[in-house]
Amino acid sequence: MKYLIKNARMVNEGIVKTTDVLINNERIEKIATDITDSSAAVIDANGHYLIPGVIDDQVHFREPGLTHKGNIASESRAAVAGGITTFMEQPNTNPQTTTIEKLEGKFSIAKASSYANYSFFFGGTNDNLEELKRLDKTSCAGVKLFLGSSTGNMLVDNEQVIETIFSNTDMVIAAHCEDEGTIRRNLALYKEKFGDDIPIKYHPIIRSEEACYLSSSKAIALAEKTGARLHVFHVSTEKETNLFRNDIPLAEKKITAEVCLHHLWFTDADYDTKGTFIKWNPAVKTQKDKDGLWKALLDDRVDIIATDHAPHTLEEKKQVYTSAPSGGPLVQHALVAWMEAVNNGKLPIEKMVQKMCHNPAILFDIKERGYIREGYYADLVLIDPKAPWTVSTDNIEYACKWSPFEGTEFSSAVTHTFVNGHLAYENGTISETKNAKRLTFNR
Structure with missing residues (x-):
């Protein structure tokens, strides 16, 4: 599937800049301002941070x-x-x-x-x-x-x-x-x-x-x-x-x-x-x-x-x-x-x-991950820096169902996580479709 992330504050290689990112299947196809693609599902990042x-x-x-x-x-x-x-x-x-x-x-x-x-x-x-x-x-x-x-x-x-x-x-x-x-x-x-x-x-x-x-x-x-x-x-x-x-x-x-x-x-x-x-x-x-x-x-x-x-x-x-x-x-x-x-x-x-x-x-010489670059795998995360929430047993995903942070209020929230171009997490919901891969190394 194609996704078009619009208006993201991309943090990558020491620079923060507002840009769009087009995801096509597993890869980052394009990074530019004002990308249009009628076949892509659009996510308006609305100034949220986009990181690898x-x-x-x-x-x-x-x-x-x-x-x-x-x-x-x-x-x-x-x-x-x-x-x-x-x-x-x-x-x-x-x-x-x-x-x-x-x-x-x-x-x-x-x-x-x-x-x-x-x-x-x-x-x-x-x-x-x-x-x-x-x-x-x-x-x-x-x-x-x-x-x-x-x-x-x-x-x-x-x-x-x-x-x-x-x-x-x-x-x-x-x-x-x-x-x-x-x-x-x-x-x-x-x-x-x-x-x-x-x-x-x-x-x-x-x-x-x-x-x-x-x-x-x-x-x-x-x-x-x-x-x-x-x-x-x-x-x-x-x-x-x-x-x-x-x-x-x-x-x-x-x-x-x-x-x-x-x-x-x-x-x-x-x-x-x-x-x-x-x-x-x-x-x-x-x-x-x-x-x-x-x-x-x-x-x-x-x-x-x-x-x-x-x-x-x-x-x-x-x-x-x-x-x-x-x-x-x-x-x-x-x-x-x-x-x-x-x-x-x-x-x-x-x-x-x-x-x-x-x-x-x-x-670790990991191949084609860790950066937001055209041609790299689309492993991407959107963060809302102004989305306070409190850790509780109701929102803990660990099998053990506890956290040393229980009761802590965080001011930011992860809103979207892409794994190899698949939207694995969105606003509290984890996709049951798995698209993970074994790492490959440039060694």
């Missing part, structure tokens, strides 16, 4: 094996409702994505059920190096290493294995960096004092700045030694931001970083009211860390904005500290949350689009 579809490089959609929390269908529905048209999912499912066979199994699930474009990370372990060597670099998003204890037996803690992995792939290696030994020592101290019901306020002390910095700095040193292409997920401390560069373009960087919404929205002061509902790994930390992360995002030491969307059931999150899992659902609300920073002048909208759309496409 958001690319989220870090989600946990829980399928296979953990589908009581969510699945690829439910969470990708929530994603398109939030303007995220492309996701890259993590390997700590059940079974874990640590063989090529398991990787292709997840692609098969997504092909049948996903509402958003998709790719998956291959999980590195202490003993699957030979399988990793067989991996086609065009077949998936990259390699994921868990260098912290978030994920049980996916922890990679053999330093020789880590160095060998770094030396044997030219794919992006995405790393969760927290030092296991530091965390175990801290946890033992607080368990001795409180048992299993440790007050949540100690979470950022157990999973401390020291644990994050020690792991991140070691991974970066190893990447520099081996020449590996390293991307550090969910940086959470001001100290870590000083490990990254902003004096060269992203396309020339070998070591990159991302920040997640929760580390720039919440602080340790919020544990008193939010409790385990804002328990993440790495932990939400201090106001000083939050301020430092904002500074690094704005000055380009941090390259990408992501969610680390990781749903759990309410029953799971309400357990005592040592039993309550870390993570929370975010894909539906991330873009509108960042729009709060745009509307209050803290984040230029051009910078937001750079970090959420352009830079993931650059970093």
